[in-house]
Amino acid sequence: MRTDQNLLIKKAIGLLQELIATPSFSSEEDMTAQLLENWFHEFDIPYTRVNNNVFAFNKCFDKAKPTLLLNSHHDTVKPNGAYTKDPFDPQIIDGKLFGLGSNDAGGCLVSLIATFTYFYESENLNHNIIIAATAEEESSGGKGLNSLLSILPKIDVAIVGEPTQMNLAIAEKGLVIFDAIVNGTPSHAAHPNNNNAIYNTIEVLEWFKNYRFPKTSEVLGEVKLTVTQINGGSQHNVVPANVNLVIDVRVNDRYNNKEIADMLSREAPCELKPRSLRLNSSSIDKNHPLVSSGVALGRSTYGSPTLSDQATLSCPSLKLGPGDSTRSHTADEYIYIKEIEEGINLYIKILDGFLTN
Structure with a gap:
């Protein structure tokens, strides 16, 4: 049985407001990790926390199947001096949700968590699903996604949630x-x-x-x-x-x-x-079924010049998420409420096309 999408959208926006109101600078994400744990408690989903990373497997996880990773981060940079609004006050004004980390990458994170929850109990999917809400992305620290890769099962393909206006970044520098x-x-x-x-x-x-x-x-x-x-x-x-x-x-x-x-x-x-050689470029074949599912829904493909946790992955990976990369790390950061709604709906449609064919 799948959870109602409208309920998930409402809950996701509420979670994002809580995340914004809770400071979570890189390596200081303890309290936002607790908020993520609360989500999984509410939906009765078993999870694991390692340091400030929280991850969970879909209910029908089958070791014989390949695995799809859904990942985004809950740490933020520190607010710059040009803010005119309280960076930790999640105000909604004219359809915009303001606050530090709203666009990078809170909107992506809560949309992916909602999408995972939607598919959590689904049977007969062709891939397993793992959701990983991770820390220390902004600082490329040692206790983020990279620290989980030796713990998690083999990842065959990944979606990394970063703001792409829900277009498909099929490569990253x-x-x-x-x-x-x-x-x-x-x-x-x-x-x-x-x-x-x-x-x-x-x-x-x-x-x-x-x-x-x-x-x-x-x-x-x-x-x-x-x-x-x-x-x-x-x-x-x-x-x-x-x-x-x-x-x-x-x-x-x-x-x-x-x-x-x-x-x-x-x-x-x-x-x-x-200084380091570990942050390599990443990509996914433009004909990969995951990409094809997005293209069939009218989403465009492009190459991203910005770095993300894709750099830690050795599998094919796709950068995809609601929001606009040009708003990241700017004063009075925001994301449109409608972008989160669209993000959850499109994630679900793309995964429906990928996981059920």
Whole structure:
């Protein structure tokens, strides 16, 4: 027996208001995890909590079947100084639900939880379903989704809930952050120096500005390399020994992160060290039945430039959710109530097409 959709929508909006009213910065999600536990208690669904992650299996879970993961996060960034509204006051004004985390990714999370609850008791599905409401996504911390993957059964395909206006992000760029050092000869500013690290940086910056990776992705386009930080020197009369740069590289699905690191380490005119290689790009075949089910409902496909917990998954994964990515991390963040209603209805229709054929 399936729970009434209108009831689930009403309950999901109420849960989102509770989540907004409860601060849940990355690694501080204890209280919002309790709110998620309350949902599963109310609907009599057995669940497991590990740290601040809460997950549950559908009632008819069968180890012989492949498994679909539904995942989104309940942590938030900290509110910025431009807020004009209380970030923890879940006001509804002109059809908009305001509050920190409403769009990223509370609307997605409650919509996926409602969808899981709708299918919880369904029999004869062709996939198992796991719902995982996870922590530390915004900080890429060690106690989020990545910490569950050794505990959960094998995941064959996943939907990661992030705001996509319910269109189908069939690929997502990976990320590698590099620390770079441009070396020179330290000296007193009053003396000649033909090896000034700051002047040497000009050539290095031009190299990064003009560098292009040869492989372009049909969905994600080029690898995007951006110098985002520069730091050098400590006082006016001293030429520093080096200048430090930070390089942000958004990786398409034609490369893995190690290939990117190897290429830049070999070719760049400075010392480079990657901070981590674990946040690889992700994708799902555009002809995958899950994608086809969404396309049949009129949803478009695209490649996403932003990073999510997809980066921790090794299976095919689809980024999909209500809300608009451009509102994420902005002042007076909001999501439309109608987006949550549409999100739950579309999730259910897409999964009906995928799980019952």
